[in-house]
Each structure stands twice: as structure tokens, then as C-alpha cells.
Amino acid sequence: MIHKTLETRQVGRRELMAMFGAGVVAAMGVGMTPRDAMADAKSVTDAMMKVVGDNKPATGKIKLDLPQIAENGNTVPIAVEVDSPMSDADHVKALHLWADKNPRPEVASFRFSPASGKAKVSTRVRLSKTQNIVAVAEMSDGKFYMAKSEIKVTIGGCGG
Numbered sequence: 001m002i003h004k005t006l007e008t009r010q011v012g013r014r015e016l017m018a019m020f021g022a023g024v025v026a027a028m029g030v031g032m033t034p035r036d037a038m039a040d041a042k043s044v045t046d047a048m049m050k051v052v053g054d055n056k057p058a059t060g061k062i063k064l065d066l067p068q069i070a071e072n073g074n075t076v077p078i079a080v081e082v083d084s085p086m087s088d089a090d091h092v093k094a095l096h097l098w099a100d101k102n103p104r105p106e107v108a109s110f111r112f113s114p115a116s117g118k119a120k121v122s123t124r125v126r127l128s129k130t131q132n133i134v135a136v137a138e139m140s141d142g143k144f145y146m147a148k149s150e151i152k153v154t155i156g157g158c159g160g
């Protein structure tokens with residue numbers, strides 16, 4: 001009768017972390033193609049169409065407060081406010097933000113109710129390069145409003 005001897009050994013913390021890291025890297029690569037590397041205006045339009053459907057967003061009601069030039073694309077401040085009474089009959093249901101040259105165009109979506117009081121948000125986003133920020137407000141009456149503004153992202157203030 002032949003017996004196989006199994007050697008048992010302890011896996012060290014570093015070795016375990018290396019195996020875990022390799023698994024994460026492998027999982028991240030699944031389904032990625034070169035086309036996924038950068039969004040474009042069409043991908044923003046496609047993402048926006050998922051929200052607005054056949055409706056054509058009007059301009060107005062949205063105030064974008066963002067820098068014209070961002071010296072550091074890693075943390076760009078953005079504030080958005082939608083003019084609305086925020087009453088039961090007339091309020092902002094959602095606000096969606098997109099960046100047309102980021103690897104994934106969807107930046108954020110915010111939900112509101114009349115209890116929100118104001119349809120106003122501020123956040124910081126990471127932008128890969130000079131691009132447009134697009135905001136769409138979804139109103140309680142089914143209308144949509146859109147605003148768009150470009151942010152020039154420089155590297156160390158030297159242009160880019």
C-alpha cells in the first residue's frame with residue numbers, strides 16, 4: 001500500500017497578500033478591452049440616454065460651480081445647484097454627472113425629495129485630462145434639464 005505524505009506548512013502573511021493581490025489583478029483584467037480605456041462624447045450621450053430616454057433636456061435651472069482650470073486633476077471641486085422650489089408638486093428627483101474623457105463617464109448620481117430642502121451638492125472628482133462635465137437634472141414632472149462646462153486639467157499648472 002502506497003501512502004502519500006502531505007506536507008503541511010503555514011502560509012506567511014506576505015505570501016498570502018501576494019496571492020490575494022495576484023487574484024485581484026487577474027479579476028480586474030477580466031472583460032477589459034482597449035476601448036474601455038477612455039470614454040468619449042458618444043459614451044456620455046449613450047449613458048445620458050439611459051437616464052432621459054426619448055426626452056430632450058432643456059437648458060437652464062442648473063448652476064455648475066467648477067474651476068475653469070484645475071492644476072491637479074486628482075481632486076477637482078465641483079458644486080451643482082438646481083433651481084427648484086422643492087415642493088411636493090415641483091422638485092428635483094435626481095441629479096446625474098458625467099465626465100466625457102474619464103475611463104468611465106459616470107461620475108455620480110444624487111437622489112432628492114421635497115424633504116431635501118435644496119437640490120444642491122458639492123463633491124470632488126478625479127479627472128484624467130481636460131474635458132466636459134455634463135449635469136442632468138431629472139424633475140418630478142418628468143422634464144430634464146442639462147448643463148455642460150469644460151474644465152481644463154493642467155499638470156503642475158503648465159497646460160495639458
